[in-house]
Amino acid sequence: GAVVSQHPSRVICKSGTSVKIECRSLDFQATTMFWYRQFPKKSLMLMATSNEGSKATYEQGVEKDKFLINHASLTLSTLTVTSAHPEDSSFYICSARVAVTNTEAFFGQGTRLTVV
Amino acid sequence: AQSVSQHNHHVILSEAASLELGCNYSYGGTVNLFWYVQYPGQHLQLLLKYFSGDPLVKGIKGFEAEFIKSKFSFNLRKPSVQWSDTAEYFCAVNARAAGNKLTFGGGTRVLVKP
Numbered sequence: 001g002a003v004v005s006q007h008p009s010r011v012i013c014k015s016g017t018s019v020k021i022e023c024r025s026l027d028f029q030a031t032t033m034f035w036y037r038q039f040p041k042k043s044l045m046l047m048a049t050s051n052e053g054s055k056a057t058y059e060q061g062v063e064k065d066k067f068l069i070n071h072a073s074l075t076l077s078t079l080t081v082t083s084a085h086p087e088d089s090s091f092y093i094c095s096a097r098v099a100v101t102n103t104e105a106f107f108g109q110g111t112r113l114t115v116v
Numbered sequence: 117a118q119s120v121s122q123h124n125h126h127v128i129l130s131e132a133a134s135l136e137l138g139c140n141y142s143y144g145g146t147v148n149l150f151w152y153v154q155y156p157g158q159h160l161q162l163l164l165k166y167f168s169g170d171p172l173v174k175g176i177k178g179f180e181a182e183f184i185k186s187k188f189s190f191n192l193r194k195p196s197v198q199w200s201d202t203a204e205y206f207c208a209v210n211a212r213a214a215g216n217k218l219t220f221g222g223g224t225r226v227l228v229k230p
Contacts, residue, residue: 041225044206046219104150105208106162107152107161
């Protein structure tokens with residue numbers, strides 16, 4: 001299957017700083033990428049849908065100014081957690097699809113963010 | 117609200133036992149259905165998918181799932197589990213009615229005892 005690479009896999013940052021997470025589709029072009037957050041022992045919660053060349057669509061309750069998403073090319077989307085707080089500590093996962101329907105989503109390996 | 121429900125949060129069984137995990141969704145219209153597995157410390161992997169056609173879908177590692185449209189269900193089955201099937205299993209639905217966003221169920225943690 002197609003490969004989605006997420007970087008970094010782990011990051012520790014201080015409160016108040018910003019952290020950027022990259023999501024790349026390595027062998028296919030993804031017009032749409034998705035960012036999820038997974039809490040311990042919980043399911044994946046969709047944060048936002050990232051569309052190449054346009055603004056991301058955020059889910060209800062997700063602060064767009066805190067979680068900045070940029071999808072500058074068909075193979076790269078970035079999530080920046082701004083002014084991080086300890087409660088932002090979580091597992092962030094990106095996924096990408098080739099098309100909107102009748103295709104599976106491919107997932108990155110996730111990023112464990114710890115804010116101290 | 118539209119949602120994806122997995123009825124079992126935790127399942128413990130012995131090797132060679134049969135496994136069935138329930139998944140129900142509440143979306144109407146056209147849906148794409150998936151089961152993903154997450155082994156300890158690893159990322160999500162696709163087990164199987166349903167887009168159209170035969171409602172009985174066979175996936176990797178001996179897993180299968182049956183789409184029953186009238187019941188809005190997509191249950192996952194494996195006749196004989198192995199210790200290596202210990203993992204968390206997620207049902208996911210991509211529904212046109214929900215803007216084609218992939219929505220996950222709450223997950224089922226499966227522990228297979230050797």
